[in-house]
Amino acid sequence: MLGGIFTSIQFLHMGNVAERELQKTRESFQAELTRANMASDTYSINTVSSIVRDFYTRYKPTAVWINAENRMVYTLGQVPKSSEDIDPALVSAFTLPTQGHQLMVLFDEQEVYRSRDEMVFYLVGVFLLSAIACAMILFGLSNTLSARLEDLRTKAMELQSGQIESRIQVTGRDEISCLGAAFNSMAQAIQAQMKAMENSHARSVSEKNRLDLLLSSLGSGVAYLDEHFNVLYTNKALAKMLRLESINPASAKLEQVLLNAGVVREQRILLKDLVTDYFRNHEMPIELNFTDGRVLQFRFAVYNDKTQGAHAVLIVEDVSIRKNVEDLRNEVERDPLTGILNRRGFDITLETRLSRLLPGETLGLMFLDLDGFKAVNDTLGHKAGDQILKTSASLLKGATRNVDQVARLGGDEFAIIVARCNIQLLKNISERIIESFACDKLLVRIRQNHGLTVSCSIGAAMHPLHGSSFQKLLEISDEQMYQAKKAGKNCYRIAGVSATPEPLDSSV
Known part of the structure; x- marks a missing residue:
């Protein structure tokens, strides 16, 4: 487009130059004619002919002729037959001295505008050759650029398909080369990330295998x-406990899995509570x-994840043997009437407590004997006597702390193991019991209705202040209890403490 504009400008300019040159030629020819005929008012055809021939030779017009009263008296060149075929800009009329005679000159358009046409032809040729050259250069560059871009596209497709080793050969510093270098950097970064992900996946698989091995080796079910209470994973121990060998627990509801495992009908309400509210109340095991006689204990470890929500690890243990052992131990170590420790349980508990004392830690021992129990038992019968023993055990537990242990040694004799005690605590417990x-x-009603009074005499000692051995504490506590009996019953005596309250009036 720029070439066309420039050529048009040159065309107009050279046209103007040609017209000015034509005008100069006319003025020069007019001057020659004027000089030739200046001497007379007429002209000589020979003189004009000579001047015209010389002009014709120099400027090569198309035709020259002389009109004399609508006829031609002289012609040279190819005179046009009709004036309509003549371009007025190319015709020049020169007045001769003789009236009615005109010298007409028809200039050759090609000769007049030769310089303009040659310039235009030259410029068109130059621009055409330039366009062809540019087109060839651009075509070559396009082919080269297309090939490089196609290579870049191909490498990108290879990278997308997983061939992370694909690289582009960079040979220059142009934009395509920079793009190729950026592609290579990206591919290298992706390769490094893929390698890191593969290593991380391998470590995850290894950790998972180790975790599976660990969980499979546990005796507890996990x-x-x-x-949504879906069972996503179970270890071998739990699968064995719940008889899951024949079913697939994946995406199975916990409630259905436990029902299939044989939860007894009486505890299905407890099971419903377990799988309904365990994410909020999961601290206590259930x-x-x-139906096969087993007892399974369920505990939850709950955690919340921002992306996955609440999840839980369920830990299951078969406590059937432990429960059987506890039941057997209760039968051996518990008094069946009152539910507190019997003599065997008392001996075992006291020895255990003494063996586990830390340096500086104290332990108290209290012996109690019911006053007036034999009279009630003989008067009101063994049923009333058993009720008094149950009441006595309940009163002793109510006067002590949760860390203390109450025992029935036999008949109407009781004992209390007091943890982390001091003399004042022994006094307080003794006074609360009395x-x-x-x-x-019950005891007030028996006293009012039957005139029979039931109270207790208490003797106490403390480790290590009064004795450091099991046997020594028993002897001292028993001795203090008999001292309370001698002092009038319904009172207490503590080893090494002389001042004790007077016996309470049982009639109150």
Whole structure:
């Protein structure tokens, strides 16, 4: 387009130059004619002919002729037959001295505008050759650029398909080369990330295998639950406990899995509570009985994840043997009437407590004997006597702390193991016991209706202040109890302490 504009400008300019040159030629020819005829008012055809021939030779017009009263008296060249075929800009009329005579000159258009046409032809040729050259250069560059871009596209497709080793050969510093270098850097970064991901995946698989091996070797059952109580994973121990060998627990509801495992009908309400509210109240373990006699304990470890929500690890243990052992131990170490420790349980507990004392830690021992129990038993019968023993055990537990242990040694004799005690604590417990016996409704009713009074005498000693051995504490506590009996019953005596309250009036 720029070439066309420039050529048009040159065309107009050279046209103007040609017209100015034509005008100069006319003026020069007019001057020659004027000089030739200046001497007379007429002209000589020979003189004009000579001048015209010389002009014709120099400027090569198309035709020259002389009109004399609508006829031609002289012609040279190719005179046009009709004036309509003549371009007025190319015709020049020169007045001769003789009236009615005109010298007409028809200039050759090609000769007049030769310089303009040659310039235009030259410029068109130059621009055409330039365009062809540029087109060839651009075509070559396009082919080269297309090939390089196609190579870049191909490498990108290879990278997308997983061939992360694909690279582009960079040979220059142009934009395509820079793009290729950026592609190579990206491919190298992707390769490094893929390598890191592969290593991480390998480590994850290894960790998972080790975790599976660890969980499979555990004796406890382990399951992984999502927030909808779906069983996502179970180890071998749990699969064995719940008889899951024949079913696939994946995406199975925990409730259905446990029902299939044989939860007893009486505990299905407890099971419903377990799988409904365990994400909120999961601190306490829950024990479920199964139809085959087993007892399984369920505990949850719950955690919350921002992306996956609440999840839980279920830990299951078969406590059937432990429960049987506990039941057997209760039968051996518990008094069947009162539910507190019997003599055997007392001996075992006291020895255990003494063996586990830390340096500077104390332990108290209290011996109690019921006053007036034999009279009630003989008067009101063994049933009433058993009720008094149960009441006595309840009163003793009510006067002590949860860390203390109450035992029935036999008949109407009781004992209390007091943890982390001091003399004042022994006094306080003793006074609460005596007061509770005096105020109990059953004992008050027996006293009012039958005139029979039941109270207790208490003797106490403390480790290590009064004795450091099991046997020594028993002897001292027993001795203090007999001292309370001698002092009038319904009172207490503590080893090494002389001042004790007077016996309470049982009639109150």
